Amino acid sequence: MAATLNPWPTTRQGAKDHSVTTLQFLLLAHGQTVTVDGVFGAQTGDAVRAFQWAKNLPDNGVVCPRTWEALIVEVRPGAQGSAVRGVQHEFPTSEDGVYGPETERAVRSFQQDAAILVDGVVGRTTWQALVGGVQAAPLQQAA
Missing domain, CATH: 1.10.101.10 (PGBD-like superfamily/PGBD)
Incomplete structure (x- = not known):
């Protein structure tokens, strides 16, 4: 979902x-x-x-x-700079401004938990989820 x-x-x-x-x-x-x-x-x-x-x-x-x-600045593995620091600020990772393996793991884990496309790229949807949040999916009741 x-x-x-x-x-x-x-x-x-x-x-x-x-x-x-x-x-x-x-x-x-x-x-x-x-x-x-x-x-x-x-x-x-x-x-x-x-x-x-x-x-x-x-x-x-x-x-x-x-x-x-x-x-929005699209951030992906290998990127560097202030936008990467903005992503890193959202996670308990170092804020070194380099999108390395630790940042990618954090982004992918966040994307999975948020039920959005897990690709390690921080584009529009991931930025919006990071900044605005994600509503919890309603629990489905058994019939």
């Missing part, structure tokens, strides 16, 4: 949840200047607005589903 993904969260100034750190790593991957501290403060807001403006999105500083979709 396929997973039901939660919607992308709406993330805005003042937020301090796990999605903010992932957002900050993705902003870095797109060349924005931001400190990865897990706090959506003025610097993160400025970086979000600059990113939105560059992508012809409403530059209001609110990270809505359209902004999340634009921020």
Whole structure:
């Protein structure tokens, strides 16, 4: 049974949840200047607005589903950089920015547990599951 993904969260100034750190790593991957501290403060807001403006999105500083979709960087084995750190931040692995065997195992295990395609590639569906979460499948009752 396929997973039901939660919607992308709406993330805005003042937020301090796990999605903010992932957002900050993705902003870095797109060349924005931001400190990865897990706090959506003025610097993160400025970086979000600059990113939105560059992508012809409403530059209001609110990270809505359209902004999340634009921020996605496909991450696969062998990749390096801030987007990989964003993936690694979601797991109890080292955050060295290198997509090696440890990261691949964590991603594949997550994909399996979330009932999404297990391919080791962090694309749109896996990013959405990481950031927004996955709804538990309802238990089927015996007839």
